[in-house]
Amino acid sequence: MSRTTVPSRPAHIAMVGIPIISHVLPSLAIIGELVARGHRVTYANDPVVADPITATGAEFVPCTSGLPVADDNWPDDPIAAMNLFFDDAVAALPQLSAAYRDDPADLYMYDIGAYAARALAETQGRPVLQLSPTFVGWDGYEQEVAAHLRQLPGADAYRARFARWLADCGAVTTDVDAFSGLPDRALALIPRAMQPQADRVNTDTVTFVGPCFDPDGSDGGWVRPATADKVLLISLGSAYTHRPEFYRRCLRAFGDLPGWHIVLQIGKHTDPGELGDIPANVEVHSWVPQRAILDRADAFLTHAGMGGCGEGLLAGVPMIAVPQAAEQFLNADRLVELGVARRIDTDDATPQNLRAALIDLVGDAGVADRSARLRAEAQNEGGTRRAADLIEALLP
Numbered sequence: 001m002s003r004t005t006v007p008s009r010p011a012h013i014a015m016v017g018i019p020i021i022s023h024v025l026p027s028l029a030i031i032g033e034l035v036a037r038g039h040r041v042t043y044a045n046d047p048v049v050a051d052p053i054t055a056t057g058a059e060f061v062p063c064t065s066g067l068p069v070a071d072d073n074w075p076d077d078p079i080a081a082m083n084l085f086f087d088d089a090v091a092a093l094p095q096l097s098a099a100y101r102d103d104p105a106d107l108y109m110y111d112i113g114a115y116a117a118r119a120l121a122e123t124q125g126r127p128v129l130q131l132s133p134t135f136v137g138w139d140g141y142e143q144e145v146a147a148h149l150r151q152l153p154g155a156d157a158y159r160a161r162f163a164r165w166l167a168d169c170g171a172v173t174t175d176v177d178a179f180s181g182l183p184d185r186a187l188a189l190i191p192r193a194m195q196p197q198a199d200r201v202n203t204d205t206v207t208f209v210g211p212c213f214d215p216d217g218s219d220g221g222w223v224r225p226a227t228a229d230k231v232l233l234i235s236l237g238s239a240y241t242h243r244p245e246f247y248r249r250c251l252r253a254f255g256d257l258p259g260w261h262i263v264l265q266i267g268k269h270t271d272p273g274e275l276g277d278i279p280a281n282v283e284v285h286s287w288v289p290q291r292a293i294l295d296r297a298d299a300f301l302t303h304a305g306m307g308g309c310g311e312g313l314l315a316g317v318p319m320i321a322v323p324q325a326a327e328q329f330l331n332a333d334r335l336v337e338l339g340v341a342r343r344i345d346t347d348d349a350t351p352q353n354l355r356a357a358l359i360d361l362v363g364d365a366g367v368a369d370r371s372a373r374l375r376a377e378a379q380n381e382g383g384t385r386r387a388a389d390l391i392e393a394l395l396p
Helices: 021-036 047-054 078-100 115-124 141-149 155-169 176-180 244-254 290-294 306-315 328-338 351-362 365-380 383-394
Strands: 012-016 040-045 059-062 107-111 128-132 186-188 206-208 230-235 260-265 282-285 299-302 319-321 341-343
Touching (some): 012 078, 021 306, 021 383, 040 078, 078 115, 078 141, 115 155, 186 383
Parallel strands (some): 012 107
16 A cells, blocks of 8 residues: 555544654654554654654553653663562553543554553554554563563563553453563564574564654765764664763774764763764754764674664674674674674774774675665665554454
């Protein structure tokens, strides 16, 4: 179905998210596509992310979140982090119930961290679809990964709280593991190449559609300098970005590197004044149109967040992975396994090592060949239009 085709029955589709920008951005093009196809789309999230959501044409539904996105103060302990998301769901459900009690959606979609949306859909007897911005569970995930988390201090108390909440809120799925896992249908907004144990994922439940962007495309307002022989983008994403010492190392590694133009994104938590002198071949920004630059870049230094990995693969750009937290270490290893990246941990990210990795990476013909192959595979997964087609097929 094209963007100008009116659907046979316009539906009310609700999306429920969390205010972490790396969880918001991956699905925005899908939201915009559904709006363009004539559906009424409402999107519940914290007002802090209202602007990019309303830009899609969706109706914004405020749902205040307590997640620590303002100060970027995330706990290192995984059980503490899980409790943050659970507490957020407990606080969100009454807000969602009030917003959708008299205006229920025909279909609810939700981010992996927005548990309350699944509870709401089940209490209303409506179909529900998970939009996952990262990898999904596979056959054996419970034994190989989740079982280890259940052994950590505080895990039993967390699961007991979650079980009581499910029983009290009226959810149909009352098993904690089943509820926090995959629903009957999920779209993975990542390249299948980035999925661990991809051959053990239930494709009757999960469809990999790859990274999703505006089908009409956009240059993002960035122009590759005519004098640049090669372009390197450096970005640590939207979280864990206050890394002034790391950025200074990058300036020493790549500043004045002959033929290279460097685009350095430092995030909103780093003051450019912390970086010292900026070499002439480097442009520094708090935010950049990452995909637009990657389409014109020759290399990408990334924290290996799933969004960055997907965009790098879709652009066919070799990567230097410097993981910072959470699943980024696993993602970095996966990029290395795919043969399109070099991993350097932060402690080892000296100017000398960073420069050597870049020169080695772009000089490797095998990396270029594998990057091109993975780019084609990611493009063939269908992206935004395929995702919208699959969503429409779920409408009652």
